[in-house]
Amino acid sequence: MLIKQRDSTLKNSIDISVIIPVYDDKRIINCLNALCAQKFKGIFEIIVVENDKTQKILKLIKNYKITYLCCHKKGSYFTRNMGINHAKGKIIVFTDADCIANKDWLKKIWQTFQNPEINIIAGKILNKIGNAKIQKYQREFLITQGLQYLTPISPLPYMPTANIAYRNHILKELKGFDTQFKSGGDVDISWRAQYSGYKLTFLTDAIIQHEGRTSFFKYFRQFYNYGIGHVLLFKKHKKINGKKFVFNPYPFKGLIRALSLGIIKGLFHLCYKRDVYYIKSCYLDTLEHSALLLSALIGSLRYKVLYI
Structure with a gap:
């Protein structure tokens, strides 16, 4: 059942908090529609954190059953940290505004977390959405993202924040994302969690469909930002x-x-x-x-x- 945090009778028993950072991205409508159609029987909340003081996105999503926040500090990791600070769920799940979750996404994640030894779950990311030429290319060559590695720096795996879930207390213990990163903060927090003794589990049937970059310039910039993050x-x-x-x-x-x-x-x-x-x-x-x-x-x- 999807609730808002202001539903005070249920806010202390929320199972999952889904956090979505967004900056001027109308594709969040499709993301929210997919979340509203989840088969999950438990109680969950959706927290949308807009990284734009003009609040353009608020006008588009005001009728959805969500918790809306606005972060004035520029950067996706500031927005995710704001979401973490407001999250009431036992499990905190991250996705992005350009992602569409399969209907059983939250159900699969929640079922797996019933094992007390599971602390972090990374799901599968499929590049299946979008009709721009560059997006069609990405579908052919970048079909699936599983656990990833930056072996020149560390042997530990990581997973992008498009599809990853943590127990709430772990994120609080780690004090959230390191906001000095523009890109690479997802890698950093994955490593810090593993240094602290928490294992990263890959769940193949917790699936997100992701829309690739919409232009060749944006594709180049994406990997440029990755590279800067790698150095940091x-x-x-x-x-x-x-x-x-x-x-x-x-x-x-x-x-x-x-x-x-x-x-x-x-x-x-x-x-x-x-x-x-x-x-x-x-x-x-x-x-x-x-x-x-x-x-x-x-x-x-x-x-x-x-x-x-």
Whole structure:
């Protein structure tokens, strides 16, 4: 059952709090519609935190059964922390405004948390939404996101905040997200939780459908921001991983592969088989890996560490 926090008779028995940060993104309507259609039989609340003092989104969602908050500090991790501070649920679940949850999403998460040894659950993310050309490319090459790793920095897994759930007390214990991150705060909090002894469990049937970036520039910027976050992660966790510098071969190998074998294979398939699959793959690889390389250089200068 979906409630608002002001339903005082039930607010102390909320099972799940769903936190959604949003900034000028009308796709939140689809996100909320999917949450309102959940098959979950327990009591849950939806907390929408708008990161815009003009409150554009409030006008769109005012008729939904939600708790609305407005965060004036710029950054998604400020908004998520505000949501955490207001959450009453035993379990806190995060998703994004451009995501659509399967109908049994919360049900699957709640059932798994009935095991007292489960502390953090990461669900599956599918890139299935959107009709822009770049989104169609992403559906072909970035189908599923499971547990992810930044092995040059840490052997521990992490999961994006598009589909992850924590027991409430863990987030309070960790004091929420580190707001110095623009990107990478989800990795940081996953690692800090695991350093504190909490295990990250991957749940394949807790599924979110995610809309990829809507333009090639936004796709490039996404990976650029990832790369800046990677450098800051290295600096913050330097004492734990014991490394004085990092050489990450992934973007170098990816760019070389895209600009050599990718182009050759792509042209061959285009000319002889009329198949553009490898050309599209080459284009996405070039955007991704060049963004990661550029951000590694700029991040190293910004944070005064050597991460290449």
